[in-house]
Amino acid sequence: MHASPASPSVIRRSDYRPPDWLVPDIALDFDLDPARTRVRATLIVTRNGDHDRPLRLDGDGLIPLEVRIDGEAATPDQWHMEAGYLSVSLSGSARKVETLVELAPESNSKLMGLYASGGLLCTQCEAEGFRRITFFPDRPDILSRYDVTLRADKARFPILLSNGDPVEQGEGDAGQHWARWVDPFPKPCYLFALVAADLACNADSFVTMSGRDVQLGIWVREADLPRTGHAMQALKNSMAWDERVYGREYDLDVFNIVAVADFNFGAMENKGLNIFNSRYILADPETATDIDYDGVEGVVAHEYFHNWSGNRVTCRDWFQLSLKEGFTVFRDQNFSADMGSHAVKRIEDVRILRAAQFQEDSGPLAHPVRPESYMEISNFYTATIYNKGAELIRMIALMLGPERFRAGTDLYFDRHDGQAATCEDFVLAMEEGGEIDLSQFRRWYEQAGTPHVRATLDHDPMTRTVNLHLHQSLAPTPGQPDKAPMAIPLRVALFDPATGTHHGDELLMLTEPQQSFSFPDFATPPILSINRGFSAPVIIDTNRSQDDLAFLSAHDDDPFARYEAMQQLMVNILVGRIAGQPIDEAAVIAAIRQVITDPLLDPAFVAEAIRLPSEAYLGDQMAHVDPDAIHAAREALQQRIGAELEPDWRAIHARTRAAEFSISAAAKGARKLRNSALGYLVASGAMDGPAIAFVQFEQAHNMTERQAALAILANGDSAERVAALDIFYNRYGADALTLDKWFQTQAFAVHPDTVDLVEELGRHKDFTLANPNRVRALYGAFTGNQWAFHHISGKGYRLVADCILALDRLNPQTAARLVPPLGRWKRFDAARGALMRGELERILAQPGLSKDVTEQASKSLEYQDRVRPRTAGGPSISSSSLRPRPRHRQPPCWQPD
Template identity: 70%
Template sequence: MADTQTTHAPATPPVIRREDYQPPLWLVDHIRLEFDLDAHATRVKARLSVTRAGRHDRPLRLDGDGLVPLSVAVDGKALSPADWRLDDDVLVIALPGNAHEVETEVQIAPATNTQLMGLYASGGLLCTQCEPEGFRRITFFPDRPDVLSRYDVTMRADKATYPVLLANGDPVEQGELPDGRHWARWVDPYPKPSYLFAMVAGDLACNADSFTTMSGRAVRLGIWVREEDLPRTSHAMTALKNSMAWDERVYGREYDLDVFNIVAVSDFNFGAMENKGLNIFNSRYVLADPETATDPDYDAIESVVAHEYFHNWSGDRVTCRDWFQLSLKEGFTVYRDQCFSADMGSAAVKRIEDVRTLRAAQFQEDAGPLAHPVRPESYMEISNFYTATVYNKGAELIRMIALLLGPERFRQGTDLYFERHDGQAVTCEDFVKAMEDGGGIDLGQFRLWYSQAGTPRLTVRQRYDPASGSLSITLRQTVPPTPGQPEKAPMAIPVKFALFDPATGEHGGEELVVLTRDQLEMRREGFAQAPVLSLNRGFAAPVIVEAEQSAQDLAFLAARDDDPFSRYEAMQQLMINGLLAHISGAPLESDVIIDSIRRTITDPTLDRSFVAEAVRLPSEAYLGDQMQVVDPDAIHAARERLMTGIGEALESEWRALHAECARNGFSLSADARAARKLRGVALSYLVASGAPDGAALAFGQFDRADNMTERQAALAILVNRETPERDQALAAFYRRYAGNALVVDKWFQTQALAFHPDTVEIVQALAGHADFTLANPNRARALYSAFAANQWAFNRADGKGYRMVADAIIALDKLNPQTAARLVPPLGRWRRFDGARGAMMRAELERIAATPGLSRDVLEQATKSLA
């Protein structure tokens, strides 16, 4: 029966290196699978049509993990145990000739598969997750992405328990069996790697719809959920149909099967999975209604549905040769879903959100011990490379290529990529080459973005000569050393900028230059007075900009810049500069910040959603990233003081905004969503001001809200305060939503993120709550991942937060190593903190690394964080 835990590695796991890649020795043209499904004992028969690849005499090696082999046959003849062997779970068979039919039968136990990889049980369902190496937990197979096969799948199961049987491809047959069982057969005509295999069996209801493709084919769509969740699937269905239409319009990509199904499951390590024709989703990215989902939840559902659908071409039809090429599909598809979301809503706000995510996750990754290139060179456990670098920085690389080529040539490049590599497993280099050939551009130096880790720093110096009316601009780039890469070559960095006349508020046009050397000198003429520089407009390149800009120049850009991202950036930089100066001991100079905020919130031409983004204070974690040594207490105190000052100075404006942004009746219109967002920001400043009625206003919004966005916004404000309304709101929220797992996750998460002096103790108590379990990844992340992201609480000076998270990692590793490993990086930032905190964090990492039987997943993260 299948092992409930990962196959534990030796003390020093082997390192897999990109340079050691070898093509497969055997290919599998076709695989036929037969499942006799049972939660406790599932039998899997597999018939593989194998062919020898090239001239060699090596045996067939089929990966396995925790499988119980029942029989092995070749070309219809049963083999005795002497004719095959298991080599560390790998089935080895010496085969003569070049082509054979290999049959195996194994037994697995989905109910005890807490790792949630392979075939496992979730809420009465049987479902699969095979990326990256889960298929080997289902049957013996060369489980690598460059072995592409056609799949023919038959499932048999008890009809009452599992009335719905789904798999990849299209349904071709179904029928009844004796003793209350039934069967279904699905065939996928497109070759795919084993990581894209999927099947689901269970008692599910379907939101059924259809989509007519650009060639006139009718595609049956289905979103499968528990019966009681069916009313909460309409938004996901709309997102799916919008995604299909957008991909046809923007990329010319048409869906290729007769059916497309999405299934929502409660226990899932990821957000969703793009299995060909059968996407399996974490239920949080499918289910939404105004009562239980926030506006960001609606956005996330739209984005993730689009992302997984877009993978049909950028990931399924064209896939990765090996796991080092993961960004080939993920970076490209993240870029595609970002552009889709920008087209569906506010492009300006979407860009701000994407950059904020990049800076919060990927910039930290680049600056720490786990830094790695977009195309990594080595790994111990591939699951650890589903990172912000591969996904989010990978998307920024595609965005830069699109900028350098322009829309028309970029489309030519993507068309060539899909046409050239359809049905193949390829590399990042293949993608870049298609962009070069299709777009008519040399991207030789640009390739360094794939192979060099670290976030480039762009230093900008300006010299204005009043006599000649000229401005000299010096751009200098440096790429910091990262583990294994002490020295870096100059990158090709696209830089978009404009020079504003401070008298007119106009500029002479946006320019794009590409910095390819360590330094670039530019000179621009014709200025009656020193112009104001707007740099890295639209965040054209994922770099850290270090520029000498006065508070007056930043205030000018915050009020006048016509590039929305640069306008937002100027406002944020004003706040950052003021806060960092105050943390360093200077008085808090808030007047220019308050004036800029006042201008922004009273500007009738601005979208309220943009206003809400612009006037929010930068996060405590992002402020810490700007410091050589992070001082969480000083950061928290300074930020709270500025928040209070802004609240007090603009109290009447915040009151007016809070009242004006009230809405009767829920709507997903852009205006209504923007109003809810700005109302939440106004309320946070009102409460921070210390207004006597602040807590009452927040509780009133909480109590009377007709939607989760406003209710949770008020709750998140109240949990930071020592008021009776805090406890009232928490108790009322739990009573209202007890039994709704996704909303109870919000209850746990909101408390773990609270700026409360007792957050550590609160989280400890929540870990003992009847509704808490480490077995569900969503619940574990809601409590511990949220707490670890709470810089002030997690880094409390007594080290209690570090010990608590380390204990959780050790306990969780025994159940679900992938989820446990994702909790390690916050401890890995120990070098960024003072000596006392750093020593305590390091000690916890050492304790984790010394734990007997630790998984490869956690061991790699812990040992690299200590190096």
């Protein structure tokens, strides 16, 4: 289980067996110091079953000082260390085992276990960080009650927090103080947390549906207190929503959140003490964009919802990770939709799914929602687990309907409260509570890849019948060459092109490789609206014409289907232009004009509908990606749209300016549309475009408009670009989160010198590999910049590989997340593919490489492109080098916790 990084062992789901020993109770006593912390752990252990196997406790980087059994010092023949384990020989069915260990939090650059960050001490234990704190059977099916005592220097660490409720506190000797926390609910060790710090608290309270008063606290640096109001309101809204929608009430007397600057993930749902990356807590108009505000609201909700879908009911093993993450993402998506716009939220979620998970599904790292094996579990905090996992829950909810879905979730929570459960347990509860057979649906958990559905519509004027013919396929993925048919719920409607109305909105179940459905009483051929609301995470390919798509983009009453039709119009034109075909862009221009002049449409929806597909998305439509051709085609279409509709963009930009800031849905929608109009106006080539963007940059009373203007200017070569970047840096250089935007904006710019600029920024005095946010802002953003990252010279690949190798020595988890973009080498031309493959080989040749990076790089090199070509929808476009192909989709994920 703990092989060397050169040859990591593989953990398989089929090898699961129940633990030999259980730990119903654990007491932890911490003597906290950044340089030298001592941890005494007292474990009450009970033998699980009839066996004579020893107690094996995981440990990583610990210095063992003492081992005691039932209060007596253990003899040398009673314990020994082996391959990362502390093995203790025990007789009887129940014993008390004590260990004393020493560790150095300030030297813990991996940010797993107990570590120092900006003057505070904090923990991150998911997935396997608890073993870096004390010896323990570090697996999620060991549920224990925790009694924790924290001791530290009072002047340096006046605040001492842990899980559960505070029960005692007092003063110690030599300026120390102590606090005791008790969590009455058994939990796995990955949910353990502590914080020792000098922090200020935004305190509030919430009265639960049963009348209990819960004390709420958001703990941050004193200077950051004014930026915590939005997070606190999001927390209270989340608590009320979970009671109303799921009937779930919070169960402790206190709920604390601590913001930390150095954090590998977005946040962590530790029972009663959530620890957050500060970017998902701090927000004010001056430093946070609307996306940041939405991110704070969504992540606060996500972690709070975990109290039931993750904490009270947890995972049996890490192969069941989507049991808690997919379900909780679904819950936070619906919460955010209720707080804002359901239509826009669904579009945003699908865009994220396609941008990350579909891509993951089509590459070397494809894996099922419930994986069968892994080398390093941290590599499986993926878009498949989170975002696709949420889509599986959404399909179940659609098939059951609200009442039966609620009955299923009630049964799941009641049946498995206080247990470590499996994905199968969840599905069984849905079957019984929802009175449905989900036998075939289980394949969504078992089979990797994104299903491809071909839909054709024919009309028989004699019988007035319309036939919808559906054909599904699922391409081979690593380790799964052959796939069985999936159960795919598809919402469809048939529109009368003469009246603009449709005949019903039906849910069809596609369960066979090929199925046909008939619809009577159609005198003329209708237009198909399919996968409405994105009812299933599949690729739809239809025989709809450009005229059909233009009709749907104007008349479809399903917001997602309307958005989808507009996007497909753009994709078809761009792919055709890249293939060198004569393409008439008038249909897109007309469709955009109709959308932006419709006074009844939500501005946020309009901004989404007129947004051009990203270069990465366009690349995913093709058999082989040509970054230069894609970039040129997209830039040309953007310029044409900008020029043709220039008066409209000027008018929209002027009328959507607000006198004051608000985070209402209407205000956010207006800002989104205003920024879209500015982008098209500058792209039009208008002489005053950069000047208008610079005025918005300087006069903006919020970060949403300021950063949007900066990003638009960063794509060009104007004097305003240089001035804006300098002004932004000088204004926000002291604020780490906002400075991340400065790095990110330049790394993502479609500018000819972006590669050289990223190299230069990597040497900037404010860049550091020690902070994951800063790494993601520069190198993470750069890998998402298709045109720059895939520069034909290979400089972009080399830059990222150098970063991975340097970062792997400090923080393997963050380093491993930069590997997948290199792993898509089979999708590009031979020259680029060879360069990417060469960097992967160079990474794997590095002595002492972590198993995190080893797994990602080795799987990427083994990649064989067995994915079948496809069209993205609409008519096929013939080209020998640009055959459409199957496409498959984040902190990640959405960012992982």
